[in-house]
Amino acid sequence: SLINMSSRDKPNIMITGTPGTGKTSLCEQLARETGFRHINVGDWVKEKSLHSGWDDDFECFVLDDDKVCDALEELVEEGGCIVDHHGCDMFPERWFDLVIVLQTDNSTLFDRLQRRGYSQKKIQENVECEIMMVVAEEARESYKEEIVKLLPSNTSEDLERNLQQLVDWIRANT
Ligand code: ADP
Numbered sequence: 001s002l003i004n005m006s007s008r009d010k011p012n013i014m015i016t017g018t019p020g021t022g023k024t025s026l027c028e029q030l031a032r033e034t035g036f037r038h039i040n041v042g043d044w045v046k047e048k049s050l051h052s053g054w055d056d057d058f059e060c061f062v063l064d065d066d067k068v069c070d071a072l073e074e075l076v077e078e079g080g081c082i083v084d085h086h087g088c089d090m091f092p093e094r095w096f097d098l099v100i101v102l103q104t105d106n107s108t109l110f111d112r113l114q115r116r117g118y119s120q121k122k123i124q125e126n127v128e129c130e131i132m133m134v135v136a137e138e139a140r141e142s143y144k145e146e147i148v149k150l151l152p153s154n155t156s157e158d159l160e161r162n163l164q165q166l167v168d169w170i171r172a173n174t
């Protein structure tokens, strides 16, 4: 059921999950099939400097949550956006009609992050984050239970199924 859509014609979807779970792969295909706009938050942060510097310890930019939300607000409030980010508690609850948390088995995630060239420390941190279900917990705490869905993202069959499910959902809700 769409509970946040009173002010927009098209829904917004949040795609979240630990780095390497397949968010961007899914979002790119979903955007291509539906014409919805893929917003890769990490790219926006880099391109528009929506951060307060580089964190050497965590090897990532320190996001400025207010700057990020201000930059995206106008676009997202129009509807028809797919927001791709490894966290989801920084965004206003009203933005999303569906929140997808992608989940990947430890060894599969480890291999993907290694292929990405991450340091052992960063791989370890992200695999632990996945084991502890940090992002799923964050999603459950930040959004209504009925709009949060956890989807497995291990194989190309998973990707196909998740894609089809979301295409169907968008068609049913547009
Ligand atoms: P994220 O955006 O969450 O960091 P990516 O979409 O960049 O993740 O995917 C990380 C890697 O895993 C890429 O090499 C991608 O091709 C691969 N991948 C993503 N989803 C799947 C899947 N469902 N099955 C197999 N490989 C996948």
Ligand code: MN
Pocket (backbone or CB within 6 Å): 023, 024, 025
């Ligand atoms: Mn990505």
